[in-house]
Amino acid sequence: MGQVRHITLPAGFVAAGVHCGIKTTGAEDLAVIVAEKSVPAAILTTSNQVVGAPVIQCRKILPKGYGKIRGIVINSGVANVCTGKQGLTDAENMAGQTAKLIDAQAGEILVASTGVIGHPLPMSKIRRGIAAAVKSLGRGNDSSVVRAIMTTDTKEKSAVVQTRIGGETVTLAGIVKGAGMIAPSLATMISVITTDAKIAPSLLYRTFKAATAETFNAVTIDSDQSTSDTAIVMASGLAGGKIQYGTSAHRKFEDALEEVCLELALAMVRDGEGATKLIRVRVKSAATKTDAAAAAKSVANSPLFKCAIHGRDPNWGRIVMAVGKSAAKVDPNKLSVSIGGTRVYAKGQPVKFGHRTVREYLKGDTVDVEIDLGLGREKFTAYTCDLSGAYITINADYHT
Amino acid sequence: MGQVRHITLPAGFVAAGVHCGIKTTGAEDLAVIVAEKSVPAAILTTSNQVVGAPVIQCRKILPKGYGKIRGIVINSGVANVCTGKQGLTDAENMAGQTAKLIDAQAGEILVASTGVIGHPLPMSKIRRGIAAAVKSLGRGNDSSVVRAIMTTDTKEKSAVVQTRIGGETVTLAGIVKGAGMIAPSLATMISVITTDAKIAPSLLYRTFKAATAETFNAVTIDSDQSTSDTAIVMASGLAGGKIQYGTSAHRKFEDALEEVCLELALAMVRDGEGATKLIRVRVKSAATKTDAAAAAKSVANSPLFKCAIHGRDPNWGRIVMAVGKSAAKVDPNKLSVSIGGTRVYAKGQPVKFGHRTVREYLKGDTVDVEIDLGLGREKFTAYTCDLSGAYITINADYHT
Numbered sequence: 001m002g003q004v005r006h007i008t009l010p011a012g013f014v015a016a017g018v019h020c021g022i023k024t025t026g027a028e029d030l031a032v033i034v035a036e037k038s039v040p041a042a043i044l045t046t047s048n049q050v051v052g053a054p055v056i057q058c059r060k061i062l063p064k065g066y067g068k069i070r071g072i073v074i075n076s077g078v079a080n081v082c083t084g085k086q087g088l089t090d091a092e093n094m095a096g097q098t099a100k101l102i103d104a105q106a107g108e109i110l111v112a113s114t115g116v117i118g119h120p121l122p123m124s125k126i127r128r129g130i131a132a133a134v135k136s137l138g139r140g141n142d143s144s145v146v147r148a149i150m151t152t153d154t155k156e157k158s159a160v161v162q163t164r165i166g167g168e169t170v171t172l173a174g175i176v177k178g179a180g181m182i183a184p185s186l187a188t189m190i191s192v193i194t195t196d197a198k199i200a201p202s203l204l205y206r207t208f209k210a211a212t213a214e215t216f217n218a219v220t221i222d223s224d225q226s227t228s229d230t231a232i233v234m235a236s237g238l239a240g241g242k243i244q245y246g247t248s249a250h251r252k253f254e255d256a257l258e259e260v261c262l263e264l265a266l267a268m269v270r271d272g273e274g275a276t277k278l279i280r281v282r283v284k285s286a287a288t289k290t291d292a293a294a295a296a297k298s299v300a301n302s303p304l305f306k307c308a309i310h311g312r313d314p315n316w317g318r319i320v321m322a323v324g325k326s327a328a329k330v331d332p333n334k335l336s337v338s339i340g341g342t343r344v345y346a347k348g349q350p351v352k353f354g355h356r357t358v359r360e361y362l363k364g365d366t367v368d369v370e371i372d373l374g375l376g377r378e379k380f381t382a383y384t385c386d387l388s389g390a391y392i393t394i395n396a397d398y399h400t
Numbered sequence: 401m402g403q404v405r406h407i408t409l410p411a412g413f414v415a416a417g418v419h420c421g422i423k424t425t426g427a428e429d430l431a432v433i434v435a436e437k438s439v440p441a442a443i444l445t446t447s448n449q450v451v452g453a454p455v456i457q458c459r460k461i462l463p464k465g466y467g468k469i470r471g472i473v474i475n476s477g478v479a480n481v482c483t484g485k486q487g488l489t490d491a492e493n494m495a496g497q498t499a500k501l502i503d504a505q506a507g508e509i510l511v512a513s514t515g516v517i518g519h520p521l522p523m524s525k526i527r528r529g530i531a532a533a534v535k536s537l538g539r540g541n542d543s544s545v546v547r548a549i550m551t552t553d554t555k556e557k558s559a560v561v562q563t564r565i566g567g568e569t570v571t572l573a574g575i576v577k578g579a580g581m582i583a584p585s586l587a588t589m590i591s592v593i594t595t596d597a598k599i600a601p602s603l604l605y606r607t608f609k610a611a612t613a614e615t616f617n618a619v620t621i622d623s624d625q626s627t628s629d630t631a632i633v634m635a636s637g638l639a640g641g642k643i644q645y646g647t648s649a650h651r652k653f654e655d656a657l658e659e660v661c662l663e664l665a666l667a668m669v670r671d672g673e674g675a676t677k678l679i680r681v682r683v684k685s686a687a688t689k690t691d692a693a694a695a696a697k698s699v700a701n702s703p704l705f706k707c708a709i710h711g712r713d714p715n716w717g718r719i720v721m722a723v724g725k726s727a728a729k730v731d732p733n734k735l736s737v738s739i740g741g742t743r744v745y746a747k748g749q750p751v752k753f754g755h756r757t758v759r760e761y762l763k764g765d766t767v768d769v770e771i772d773l774g775l776g777r778e779k780f781t782a783y784t785c786d787l788s789g790a791y792i793t794i795n796a797d798y799h800t
Contacts, residue, residue, distance in 0.1 A: 048724040049723075049724040049726075049730040050720050050724030050732045082717060082720055082745065082750055303791075307791075307792055308796065310796040317482060320482055321517075323449075323450065324450030345482065349484040350482055350483065350519075388796070389792045391703075391707075392787060392791075396711030396788070396789075
């Protein structure tokens with residue numbers, strides 16, 4: 001629980017996480033992350049048709065998904081989803097109060113909430129929490145910030161990547177909370193990334209979208225999609241030269257941003273509800289990128305496949321089944337499957353393989369599955385975790 | 401385990417189920433169901449792109465999905481899926497031997513297999529089994545027939561419905577095996593329905609498709625789709641007048657066939673892996689039928705929702721989430737949800753309701769969830785079961 005620096009490591013950001021009284025455990029439950037001045041920012045939110053009040057508020061502030069903001073206020077413990085008009089007012093007030101205390105405009109503060117659904121925010125606690133957090137803003141609070149956005153996450157999840165742009169070191173740092181659950185809430189992903197790179201809001205948005213396509217958007221815990229998923233990046237512009245589209249600086253920045261997102265995404269999967277293993281489902285030789293993603297995600301979402309991996313069973317039949325039911329173009333006679341580098345199914349035919357070797361491999365905490373569609377050149381990797389009895393316990397046996 | 405009549409109750413059919421040595425338990429594992437002469441039949445098979453050899457063989461025999469056949473031979477214990485060319489030859493030989501022994505053409509016998517995937521059929525056992533079954537063909541074996549198609553099904557599942565057509569009693573009877581599992585196999589549905597109704601093959605097919613749309617095709621155990629799903633209906637024509645399209649006799653026959661399919665579908669869900677409850681997810685007031693089905697199936701497939709019902713948690717947030725992530729058109733402000741007749745969410749607003757009452761209701765073995773989209777007149781009911789720790793145990797902890 002040492003004060004590891006991450007979210008405030010890029011120049012120009014301060015943050016604080018406090019306990020305002022929502023979590024009964026006494027753990028941090030409210031965080032404020034602020035840029036010292038108005039900075040370019042980009043936001044991606046859930047594609048679920050039912051969205052929480054904080055998501056609606058964020059979309060009001062950044063309707064195109066990018067613009068300039070000062071910061072974000074986040075609470076955990078109550079999601080402020082399905083809370084009607086009161087929820088919208090509460091989200092607005094959270095942002096408004098934070099803005100006022102840091103001398104920003106109300107339209108410069110984003111807001112996110114995660115936790116129980118259908119309950120109103122305890123606004124007096126939140127108001128006290130915002131006041132306390134703003135008072136504590138600084139560079140030594142990063143661990144309390146990441147703890148403040150956690151629900152049933154079991155680990156603090158952060159990532160730092162540095163790259164050289166314009167002869168200077170540019171830092172990117174991110175935190176994420178993953179598929180945690182406080183019944184009766186939803187699994188919710190929230191991620192905040194800060195960087196001192198110098199980049200225009202629209203290009204930041206475009207780069208962020210690209211960097212999440214095969215990282216955050218390649219992750220599935222249980223196929224259910226939150227009403228609150230929110231990922232935000234803020235760029236203070238205090239390090240490196242101005243990043244222009246299509247330059248090598250842009251490529252380096254995109255690579256670094258993708259690296260941060262991938263590291264956070266994998267940490268989220270490893271800490272998925274009941275997870276004991278990270279599973280990488282790599283589809284190659286697909287006719288199109290869309291096919292590759294569809295096949296990989298179908299396998300990654302298959303409960304039968306995930307149970308088999310949990311049970312260390314080299315059950316390639318379930319992999320073939322899940323590929324076959326996907327929307328991807330599949331020729332059964334060209335389909336091959338490997339588990340941990342061992343070919344178990346080749347061009348539509350079962351293969352004799354060392355079951356003991358594969359079972360031994362499946363004892364590890366990372367499992368690689370490769371599916372060769374034999375139809376083209378496109379590939380996609382989906383990331384998921386195994387499905388264990390603990391997932392059921394977390395989601396069924398713990399009552400509201 | 402008495403000899404309850406079902407599959408041979410309609411006039412013109414004989415059947416037998418025997419133990420040929422595939423199942424190590426000594427239970428029946430091979431069934432032959434035969435019409436006394438060539439009769440109209442219709443078949444529906446999985447839409448998975450990877451299909452087992454028996455499905456390929458059936459499609460070869462009935463390329464349009466209907467025609468005239470003499471019967472079907474089914475084994476359990478080995479699925480004959482992903483078995484390459486040998487699998488196709490084996491399926492052909494199963495049909496060929498059965499045809500020969502009952503004096504039929506090879507092209508008049510359908511074939512189905514369910515069980516382990518990727519293993520060749522033990523053909524010498526199967527050959528002995530077919531010979532024994534054909535010798536035992538009769539009207540007193542229905543229980544052994546239904547047991548012979550079971551894998552990890554815990555209950556014999558059958559249905560009988562009678563209706564009056566042309567002044568005569570017409571009988572429809574069906575058996576089904578459901579989401580059973582012998583690792584490393586797939587959940588596989590096989591259903592055989594017999595009737596003594598008089599109906600042309602093409603109309604039988606059309607009626608069967610209609611009768612399964614909101615019965616077999618409204619069922620989901622775990623969102624995974626088998627490579628072997630097969631449903632067959634045979635009509636001996638020995639009772640009632642000839643059924644013509646669009647007549648009241650046709651409507652009565654379709655209603656009766658739908659009733660058989662629904663009864664079998666519900667029995668299959670109740671006997672789903674690890675299931676303790678039947679859940680009926682009814683979506684109403686959808687803009688289109690497609691929307692109603694998409695929303696209902698999204699909820700029925702949501703592992704979070706299914707865990708909540710298992711845990712007797714009136715977690716309407718997960719229902720709203722699953723509706724929102726579906727392809728159905730949704731207006732969050734018009735969305736309402738009831739559980740067991742208790743309104744828990746009304747037009748986008750949480751509702752105060754008796755948690756204790758709903759929890760008490762959720763102790764029952766049948767759970768009704770009603771979702772009102774408030775957008776139109778279409779409706780659809782999806783059928784599923786709860787997700788329990790036993791599902792994980794069956795599919796992860798029991799090894800190959």
